[in-house]
Amino acid sequence: EKPADRPAEVKKHPLEHSWTFWFDNPNGKQKQATWGSSLRPVYTFHTVEEFWCLYNNVLQPSKLIAGADFHCFKAGIEPKWEDPKCAYGGKWTASPPRSGGKAALDTYWLHTLLAMIGEQFEEGDEICGAVVSVRRAQDKIAIWTKTASNEAAQVSIGKQWKDVLDYNEKLGYLVHEDAKRQDKGAKNRYNV
Amino acid sequence: DSGDRKYTRDFLLTFREPNREFPPNFEIRHDIAELLLDKDRLFADGM
Numbered sequence: 001e002k003p004a005d006r007p008a009e010v011k012k013h014p015l016e017h018s019w020t021f022w023f024d025n026p027n028g029k030q031k032q033a034t035w036g037s038s039l040r041p042v043y044t045f046h047t048v049e050e051f052w053c054l055y056n057n058v059l060q061p062s063k064l065i066a067g068a069d070f071h072c073f074k075a076g077i078e079p080k081w082e083d084p085k086c087a088y089g090g091k092w093t094a095s096p097p098r099s100g101g102k103a104a105l106d107t108y109w110l111h112t113l114l115a116m117i118g119e120q121f122e123e124g125d126e127i128c129g130a131v132v133s134v135r136r137a138q139d140k141i142a143i144w145t146k147t148a149s150n151e152a153a154q155v156s157i158g159k160q161w162k163d164v165l166d167y168n169e170k171l172g173y174l175v176h177e178d179a180k181r182q183d184k185g186a187k188n189r190y191n192v
Numbered sequence: 193d194s195g196d197r198k199y200t201r202d203f204l205l206t207f208r209e210p211n212r213e214f215p216p217n218f219e220i221r222h223d224i225a226e227l228l229l230d231k232d233r234l235f236a237d238g239m
Contacts, residue, residue, distance in 0.1 A: 043218055049211045052208050052212075053211045053218075056211065056212045057214055057230055058228050059230050065227060068227065068228075118204050164201075
């Protein structure tokens with residue numbers, strides 16, 4: 001079912017894709033040792049209006065407790081390496097400047113979401129979703145993409161994301177497969 | 193298949209203020225109410 005086919009929503013603004021918000025509760029992670037066992041879908045939205053209704057009622061990333069992960073992925077794609085759409089992919093990661101305080105994190109997250117759901121990326125089909133990771137040491141936002149081997153598509157997304165965020169630092173693209181094999185020793189495959 | 197429904201950031205932001213109620217069919221579960229939902233908003237809606 002495409003968003004435009006929902007009759008009750010003809011006056012709303014359908015999105016090109018439906019998207020699902022997921023929340024990974026850090027308290028749940030401690031209780032359940034298995035990674036990802038506390039990852040739960042929160043809401044799936046199909047229109048611009050539904051997006052804002054959800055966004056306006058959840059905490060900004062700066063207000064989430066340390067350890068939390070909040071994801072927004074295309075409906076049908078789970079924010080896990082194991083998902084078939086993610087398995088051969090990777091991610092671009094941005095870290096908000098510490099000097100900007102927590103406000104920068106919130107702005108980066110919102111601008112990333114709006115660029116994704118508004119289909120502002122030329123290689124939008126490559127995008128799986130985005131995740132904000134709230135951490136004491138360093139907050140992070142990542143965009144996950146499908147085909148790590150397609151360098152042109154990934155570099156295009158990385159460059160456009162820098163423009164969206166008005167980001168001056170270097171962005172790195174880490175391939176999920178490298179991260180799995182080499183853990184923290186994994187190096188970025190691409191940089192922009 | 194992408195490309196038909198492109199919306200700029202400025203256009204999307206115009207919908208921010210009018211859409212403050214909880215979304216349709218939204219389930220307020222215990223596990224997310226504590227840590228994810230804006231409690232000021234919960235009380236504002238009398239929920």
